[in-house]
Amino acid sequence: MPLHRIYHTPGQFSTEEKKGLANAITELYTTNPHGPHLPPFYVVVLFVPVEEENFFVGGKNTKNFVRISIQHIARSFETHDIAKGYIQLYENALAPFIKEKGFDWEIDIEQIDRNLWRTNGLIPPLSNSDAEKEWVRVNKAVPY
Amino acid sequence: MPLHRIYHTPGQFSTEEKKGLANAITELYTTNPHGPHLPPFYVVVLFVPVEEENFFVGGKNTKNFVRISIQHIARSFETHDIAKGYIQLYENALAPFIKEKGFDWEIDIEQIDRNLWRTNGLIPPLSNSDAEKEWVRVNKAVPY
Amino acid sequence: MPLHRIYHTPGQFSTEEKKGLANAITELYTTNPHGPHLPPFYVVVLFVPVEEENFFVGGKNTKNFVRISIQHIARSFETHDIAKGYIQLYENALAPFIKEKGFDWEIDIEQIDRNLWRTNGLIPPLSNSDAEKEWVRVNKAVPY
Numbered sequence: 422m423p424l425h426r427i428y429h430t431p432g433q434f435s436t437e438e439k440k441g442l443a444n445a446i447t448e449l450y451t452t453n454p455h456g457p458h459l460p461p462f463y464v465v466v467l468f469v470p471v472e473e474e475n476f477f478v479g480g481k482n483t484k485n486f487v488r489i490s491i492q493h494i495a496r497s498f499e500t501h502d503i504a505k506g507y508i509q510l511y512e513n514a515l516a517p518f519i520k521e522k523g524f525d526w527e528i529d530i531e532q533i534d535r536n537l538w539r540t541n542g543l544i545p546p547l548s549n550s551d552a553e554k555e556w557v558r559v560n561k562a563v564p565y
Numbered sequence: 566m567p568l569h570r571i572y573h574t575p576g577q578f579s580t581e582e583k584k585g586l587a588n589a590i591t592e593l594y595t596t597n598p599h600g601p602h603l604p605p606f607y608v609v610v611l612f613v614p615v616e617e618e619n620f621f622v623g624g625k626n627t628k629n630f631v632r633i634s635i636q637h638i639a640r641s642f643e644t645h646d647i648a649k650g651y652i653q654l655y656e657n658a659l660a661p662f663i664k665e666k667g668f669d670w671e672i673d674i675e676q677i678d679r680n681l682w683r684t685n686g687l688i689p690p691l692s693n694s695d696a697e698k699e700w701v702r703v704n705k706a707v708p709y
Numbered sequence: 710m711p712l713h714r715i716y717h718t719p720g721q722f723s724t725e726e727k728k729g730l731a732n733a734i735t736e737l738y739t740t741n742p743h744g745p746h747l748p749p750f751y752v753v754v755l756f757v758p759v760e761e762e763n764f765f766v767g768g769k770n771t772k773n774f775v776r777i778s779i780q781h782i783a784r785s786f787e788t789h790d791i792a793k794g795y796i797q798l799y800e801n802a803l804a805p806f807i808k809e810k811g812f813d814w815e816i817d818i819e820q821i822d823r824n825l826w827r828t829n830g831l832i833p834p835l836s837n838s839d840a841e842k843e844w845v846r847v848n849k850a851v852p853y
Binding site: 428471475476477482486490498501504512520525526527528529530 | 727751
Binding site for chain 3: 684
């Protein structure tokens with residue numbers, strides 16, 4: 422459900438850094454005590470390399486920028502304060518891989534109606550339901 | 566108007582399977598008796614290959630997953646039941662190319678304001694209007 | 710903040726045309742007297758080449774189509790008339806690179822909640838605030 426598309430230029434992240442960043446994002450949604458404890462397989466992170474000549478910021482080609490476009494579906498933020506806290510955790514997770522390497526970056530989150538969402542053809546269980554907890558436990562979409 | 570971005574790993578679909586899947590999706594919006602009978606050219610399907618090392622599900626690289634991100638613009642679902650029925654048709658169209666090949670998959674639909682949409686610079690005609698029917702007939706955007 | 714993803718087939722745009730199109734879009738948000746005068750670095754334009762065999766319009770492969778998916782975050786349209794005027798300016802900016810080359814094209818704009826947006830980890834300043842004007846002046850995200 423959270424879908425993270427990370428647009429970057431080729432070579433900006435090593436294979437190890439991509440693993441590290443994907444893990445840092447995934448943990449935020451799964452094991453982090455302040456997170457939503459989602460089934461791990463809900464978290465999809467895609468690195469999309471864009472050649473420098475195709476990547477424009479302010480009308481100029483760049484190889485130094487990371488643009489992350491995020492979709493949330495399984496949960497919506499209930500208040501602006503909750504959103505603010507969560508985004509801070511997210512920024513902390515990114516920092517070693519982006520800020521501390523001297524890159525510029527931008528993120529945004531769009532929230533999608535969970536009624537228009539399926540995983541392996543199933544309607545995902547309600548937030549914090551017993552069925553969702555079972556999906557966390559087995560880490561796959563099983564009939565319920 | 567429906568825009569389908571299909572994120573997959575290279576080699577997951579043959580050229581013939583891509584044609585088959587794109588056709589199955591397109592028919593749902595055009596010729597299917599339960600569908601909206603849109604002009605065929607409204608239906609855009611993009612296969613976006615993502616290398617296995619760039620494709621993470623639950624923090625792990627995978628070559629077995631298909632993530633489909635869908636935008637609807639020309640029509641919005643009027644009720645949850647209508648959405649549910651339509652998504653079932655959509656899942657049926659995907660099945661031979663995804664489920665029956667043993668892949669895991671996830672889909673979501675976002676609904677976009679049709680006032681913020683143009684095709685060939687034109688404001689697309691209203692749903693089920695005579696002008697839309699003419700666009701269906703000629704299968705292109707013509708002044709009306 | 711405006712994020713423009715331009716899906717096209719390889720070879721549809723030369724390097725110079727990509728620069729020209731990215732500049733025409735960027736100017737609309739920055740220097741155009743009818744535009745919002747955003748900090749230039751807010752404007753991200755990504756060209757995403759999609760092979761002809763992966764690009765389907767109406768169920769048929771094409772190398773002649775351009776699909777632009779746009780996100781607005783820093784500003785929302787206040788009325789339908791304002792949106793209409795702005796989209797016309799946008800279409801004018803595209804025309805020399807798309808319409809006049811004989812391509813077909815489609816655009817849509819989705820509007821994202823600016824509370825769910827960060828740039829370089831900072832909450833971007835309010836529309837037309839002094840802080841935003843400072844970001845325009847220095848053309849980067851600075852604490853305020």
